[in-house]
Amino acid sequence: MSATVELNAGGATLGLMPDVGGSIAFWRAGGMDFLRPVIDPHLVAQHGRAVAGYPLVPFSNRIAGDHFRFDGVDYHLTPSFAGENCAIHGNGWQRRWRLDMLSDSSATLSLDHVPVRELAGQWPFSYRAQLRYDLRENGLSIGIMVENADTRDQPVGMGFHPYFPRHSGLRLGFVAGSVWTNGPDHMPALRVPAEGEWSFAHMRDAGHAPIDNCYAGWSGSAFLRWPREGYALTLESSPELRHLVLFTxxxxxxxxxxxxxxxxxxxxxxxxxxxxxxxxxxGQKMEGHIRMTVSRC
Structure with missing residues (x-):
């Protein structure tokens, strides 16, 4: 069983699991769990641990057929999502991260990936990643950095995958320009305006319709409200993170x-x-920042 590192700020607590992909174990404040720990059997490398959120490096979501071509070279990845022939969410979530800095309310984790032996199937380029969590009594900030540690250019992406609790009449709102529909293989098929049933421009019930789609032209803000609990959460991201994946x-x-x-x-x-x-x-770096702020409503 991997150890959980706990941060505290006022009445808020955050549990981290460096050995399980640098993930969040829980986030609690004011008697409310703002993230929901989830055991996903498809993510085999999490070894059945309940995870409430985890970093996506050096890419987000799926790569079709575990294959991509870059600078004239074909690269093949090892499937990482059970039940699909698919590499998903990069490989940071599959690895142990080092705990480089720890204070009462902040932690910095790092990961050095070198593509040797079986690790080459996870990602074929060397990179260094850093993850910083800063807890406040009324919120949580997450910083992600990826540096190309290879001798070649490499393509990268990043993001963060939080699980929010669906209870208490959860309502959701955000603005985006368009959304990608999915084909039978769960890959993007058609780009359509984020209107009608796709629109969350007016805050509405999160509902139970199955959505697993990527929005483009996202404004960088999303709003969640649990009216029966009397809490609201505002999620904001830096300009580098302008896609939003909604998974319901x-x-x-x-x-x-x-x-x-x-x-x-x-x-x-x-x-x-x-x-x-x-x-x-x-030697070039990419950074992204996410801030979640909670309030009573």
Missing amino acids: PPDQPYIGVEPVSNMNDGFNRTVIADSGVQVLAP
């Missing part, structure tokens, strides 16, 4: 609202101007 699995007590840089399967769709995939030269 039916009959589950959670939803995912994931700020990410790249569209789903963006590594095979770089001809799309806003695919969000960044190419880093050796």
Whole structure:
């Protein structure tokens, strides 16, 4: 059993699991669990641990067929999502992170990936990642950095996957320009305006319709409200994270609202101007920042 590191700020507590992908175990404040720990049997590398949120590096969501082509070279990844022939969410969530700095309310974790032996199937380029959690009594800030530690250019993406509790009449609101519909393989099929049933521009019940789609042109803010608990949460991200993956699995007590840089399967769709995939030269870095603020409502 991996140890949980606990941060405290006022009446808020945050549990971290460096050995389980640098993930969040729980986040509690004012008698409310703002994140929902979830055991996902498809994510085999989490070894059955309940995880409430985890970083997505060096890419978000799926890469079709575990294959992409970059600078004239074909790369093949090892499937990481049970039940699908698919690499998903990068490999940071599959690895142990080092705890580099710890204070009462802050922690900095790091990961050095070198593609040797079986690790080459996770990602074929060397990179260094850093993850910083800063807890406040009324919120949580998360910083993510990826540095190209290779001698070659490499494509990268990033994001964060929080699970929010679905109870107490959860309502959700955000603004985005468009959304990608999915084909039978869960890959983007058609880009349509974020209107009608796709729109959350007016805050509405999160509902139980199955959504697992990537929104583009996201404003960078999302709003969640648990009216029966009397709490609201504002999620804000830096300009690098302008896609939002909404995941509302039916009959589950959670939803995912994931700020990410790249569209789903963006590594095979770089001809799309806003695919969000960044190419880093050796030594170049990419950063993203997320802030979640809670209040009474």
